Amino acid sequence: xxxxxxxxxxxxxxxxxxxxxxxxxPAETLDYSYEKQLEQLQNVKRGIADIVTAKKRxxxxxxxxxxxxxxxxxxxxxxxxxxREDLARAAxxxxxxxxxxxxxxxxxxxxxxxxxxxxxxxxQKLQAKVEAFRTKKEVIKAQYSAAEAQVxxxxxxxxxxxxxxxxxxxxxxxxxxxxDMKARADAVSExxxxxxxxxxxxxxxxxxDIDRQLEQLGRSNAVDEDLAxxxxxxGQGTKxxxxxxxxxxxxxxxx
Amino acid sequence: MIIxxxxxxxxxLLEPALARFHELDxxxxxxxxxxxxxxxxxxxxxxLEHIRTQGTRLTADDLRPSELLLPPADSSVTEVxxxxxxxxxxxG
Numbered sequence: 001x002x003x004x005x006x007x008x009x010x011x012x013x014x015x016x017x018x019x020x021x022x023x024x025x026p027a028e029t030l031d032y033s034y035e036k037q038l039e040q041l042q043n044v045k046r047g048i049a050d051i052v053t054a055k056k057r058x059x060x061x062x063x064x065x066x067x068x069x070x071x072x073x074x075x076x077x078x079x080x081x082x083x084r085e086d087l088a089r090a091a092x093x094x095x096x097x098x099x100x101x102x103x104x105x106x107x108x109x110x111x112x113x114x115x116x117x118x119x120x121x122x123x124q125k126l127q128a129k130v131e132a133f134r135t136k137k138e139v140i141k142a143q144y145s146a147a148e149a150q151v152x153x154x155x156x157x158x159x160x161x162x163x164x165x166x167x168x169x170x171x172x173x174x175x176x177x178x179x180d181m182k183a184r185a186d187a188v189s190e191x192x193x194x195x196x197x198x199x200x201x202x203x204x205x206x207x208x209d210i211d212r213q214l215e216q217l218g219r220s221n222a223v224d225e226d227l228a229x230x231x232x233x234x235g236q237g238t239k240x241x242x243x244x245x246x247x248x249x250x251x252x253x254x255x
Numbered sequence: 256m257i258i259x260x261x262x263x264x265x266x267x268l269l270e271p272a273l274a275r276f277h278e279l280d281x282x283x284x285x286x287x288x289x290x291x292x293x294x295x296x297x298x299x300x301x302x303l304e305h306i307r308t309q310g311t312r313l314t315a316d317d318l319r320p321s322e323l324l325l326p327p328a329d330s331s332v333t334e335v336x337x338x339x340x341x342x343x344x345x346x347g
Contacts, residue, residue, distance in 0.1 A: 003280035004287060004299070005258065005323035007339050012324050125262075132315050139318065159320035166261050173327070 016161035026157055030137040033164050037130045040171045044126065047178030048119050054185030055112040062105040069098045108188050115181045122174050129167045136160045257319055258306055262327035265317065266310030275305055287335050295332040303328055 002010070019033075020026050072095040079087035140160045256273065259265045268276055279302035286295035303325070313319070326335050 002284070003277060003323075004283040004302075004335070005280050005325050007284065008326055008335075009322070009324040011338060135316070136318060139316075159318045162259060162320055162324065165324075166259065169327070170262050 012162070012165050013158075016158065016165050019164075020157055020161050027137075027141040030140060030160065030164070033168075034130070034134055034137055037133065037167055037171060040175065041123070041126055041130055044119070044123050044171070044174045044178055047175065047182060048116065048123060050182050051112060051116050051119070051178065051185060054182065054188075055109055055116065058105055058109050058112070058185070058188060062102060062109065065098050065102045065105065069095055069102065072098060105188075108185070112181065112185055115177070119174065119178055119181070122170070122177075126167070126170055126174060129170060133160070133163050133167050136163055256323065257313065257321040258310065258323045258325060259321035260303060260306065260325045260328065262329075264315070265313040265319075265321055266306050267313060268306060268310040272305065272309035275309075276302070279305055287332055287339065290332060290336065292332040295335070299330075300328075 020029060072091045076088045076091040076095065079085070079091060137160055140157055256268050257265055258268055258276075279298055282298035283295060283302050286292075286298055306325075326338060
């Protein structure tokens with residue numbers, strides 16, 4: 001068996017020699033390859049910037065869902081205060097859905113942040129590698145122009161070609177990771193744009209309904225507002241405690 | 256023998272360490288052929304560790320080519336298989 005290294009070497013060396021043998025002037029090939037590396041490094045940087053943008057977009061969305069959550073919570077209190085348990089329940093149900101969305105958005109943002117850190121790290125390593133390649137390629141080019149022993153030059157060219165393949169693969173992997181992250185972030189943004197998240201928090205006409213009815217209630221009950229608030233506190237204390245604190249319920253049922 | 260670990264650098268490994276190297280190298284290859292991710296990471300991590308601890312790292316300005324090349328340390332079994340398949344070295 002050739003071993004993993006044997007197989008890898010066959011593949012990569014074939015690619016490298018194909019590239020160098022085909023070229024009329026290997027020095028030109030090396031220069032071209034370096035230019036390509038710089039270009040790809042820019043792409044990686046752009047990719048990272050895109051991920052940062054996507055992350056910010058999700059963070060904004062998270063803030064807005066958070067606001068919706070507080071709003072729904074307040075609406076539930078108001079509904080309860082007005083003795084409208086049905087409305088309070090509807091608002092609370094929506095609040096829980098919104099909280100679920102918030103959690104999922106939070107996970108996405110954390111993931112993106114994590115990937116962003118990793119990509120910035122690999123981008124810095126790539127930059128160092130590209131610089132190292134540039135140095136080596138200049139040494140090889142100098143050897144070519146000095147027209148030293150051909151065999152020695154071609155061995156060194158293979159060495160730098162290998163370096164070229166190394167940078168190339170690292171670059172390709174960084175680009176793939178960047179694109180993958182961007183695609184995932186975009187998918188979440190698209191869901192958001194399509195209204196998936198908004199539907200849950202704003203609920204289109206249904207919420208308009210709650211709003212309208214609450215507004216009506218709010219208008220008619222303006223005078224009794226303080227009293228209603230007190231009522232709400234009492235109402236929430238007895239009705240939602242078992243639902244919101246299953247741990248406590250467990251405690252109670254234990255003998 | 257000079258070995259390059261992609262994404263890391265070149266190492267020179269001398270005779271007494273080569274037998275173990277070939278053993279772990281073959282283990283890694285077998286795991287890739289079988290598509291066995293767990294076995295691959297187990298073998299490959301040990302292969303790289305063997306090179307790092309038994310080999311001497313070449314300086315960045317060393318222009319000697321490597322005899323053998325190895326994929327980056329964090330490669331997945333799928334990535335390695337894909338690279339190998341570039342020359343259809345894995346049947347199927």
